[in-house]
Structure formats: C-alpha cells, structure tokens
Amino acid sequence: MIEESINDVLFSEKVIAERIERLVEEMAKDNRCKKIVMIGILRGSFMFFADLVRALYHHGIHPIIEFTTMESYSGTESRGVVKVLKEFTTDITGADVIVVDDILDTGRTLDFAIKHLMERGAASVKTCVLLDKPERRILPLQADYVGFKIDDHFVIGYGLDYDGAYRELPYIARLTPKT
Numbered sequence: 001m002i003e004e005s006i007n008d009v010l011f012s013e014k015v016i017a018e019r020i021e022r023l024v025e026e027m028a029k030d031n032r033c034k035k036i037v038m039i040g041i042l043r044g045s046f047m048f049f050a051d052l053v054r055a056l057y058h059h060g061i062h063p064i065i066e067f068t069t070m071e072s073y074s075g076t077e078s079r080g081v082v083k084v085l086k087e088f089t090t091d092i093t094g095a096d097v098i099v100v101d102d103i104l105d106t107g108r109t110l111d112f113a114i115k116h117l118m119e120r121g122a123a124s125v126k127t128c129v130l131l132d133k134p135e136r137r138i139l140p141l142q143a144d145y146v147g148f149k150i151d152d153h154f155v156i157g158y159g160l161d162y163d164g165a166y167r168e169l170p171y172i173a174r175l176t177p178k179t
C-alpha cells in the first residue's frame with residue numbers, strides 16, 4: 001500500500017457549513033415552487049448530500065431523495081468510463097431533478113448522469129457539486145451550484161476518498177504521497 005499523508009486542510013467543518021448555508025439559500029430561491037427530486041451520486045456525495053437536504057428543509061424545500069452509485073475512478077486516476085453500479089427506482093418522469101456529486105473533475109460523471117436522467121424522463125436536470133476543479137475538465141460542463149472552486153489537487157474527506165479511505169473526515173484536505 002502506498003503510504004500517504006494528509007497535508008493542508010483546505011476547508012474546515014465550519015467553512016463547509018457556512019458555504020452550504022449560502023449555497024442552499026441560492027438553491028431555495030431558484031426551486032421554491034417546484035417538485036424536486038434530488039439524486040446523490042454515491043458514494044462521494046453522501047455527507048454533502050445529507051447536509052444539503054437538512055439545510056434545504058430549513059428553507060422550506062422538501063425534495064424526494066434518491067441515490068445512484070456511479071464510478072469513474074480508481075486510486076487517484078479517472079478511468080474515463082462511467083459505470084452505473086446501482087440504479088435508482090423513483091419514477092422521475094416530468095420531474096425537476098437536482099443531481100448532487102462531491103466533485104466536478106473531468107466532467108465525465110456529471111455529463112453521463114445528466115444524459116442518463118434525461119433519458120429516464122426528467123423534465124430538467126440541474127447539477128450541484130461541493131467542489132469544482134475547472135483545470136481538469138475534459139468535457140465542457142459547468143455545474144449550476146458549486147461550493148468551492150479548487151486547483152488541481154487530489155483531495156479527501158467529507159465523502160471524498162482515496163481508494164475507499166478517508167470518506168469519514170469531517171473536513172476536506174489535500175492528499176500527497178509520502179516521499
């Protein structure tokens with residue numbers, strides 16, 4: 001196993017919570033009168049998703065909650081092919097969907113997710129990510145709601161993993177291999 005170390009904390013629990021509150025104000029304003037289905041892409045989005053829907057509740061937004069499991073990564077490298085490992089069951093025909101992911105990197109996952117949700121009959125699909133690494137983009141995609149833009153670092157914590165580890169950290173940090 002590669003030894004690695006957690007370097008700088010990029011976003012503390014407090015900073016994340018404050019940013020989510022602002023993000024949710026924006027989302028609540030745009031989606032007030034709609035019947036929303038929120039779909040979290042597992043596993044990376046689980047912590048962000050839970051904090052988002054709790055904050056949305058306090059703004060009077062009560063979405064239907066769904067999850068799908070998709071994968072495009074192995075270690076710190078994007079494999080380029082997105083796979084649905086677990087489908088969702090809710091009928092989204094005619095629904096306004098907000099799809100939530102941990103991070104927008106090459107854009108492959110969200111691009112695939114948007115097409116997939118439209119094929120399943122969504123009336124509209126908006127995207128929400130906690131982190132955005134614009135430098136790494138391969139497909140021309142912008143998320144509707146972005147928590148933080150970051151430089152091209154591999155990050156862990158708050159749902160994000162390195163080979164399955166570190167998802168439980170309540171903050172976001174950079175991961176660098178030990179030399």
Ligand code: IMP
Pocket residue numbers: 044072073078101102103104105106107108109110153154155156160161162
């Ligand atoms: P994309 O399909 O390349 O945009 O990648 C999105 C997915 O890659 C996310 O759902 C993450 O699971 C994973 N990913 C991208 N960058 C990182 C990172 O810095 N740390 C952990 N996972 C990442």
Ligand code: MG
Pocket residue numbers: 041042043044045070102
């Ligand atoms: Mg992921």
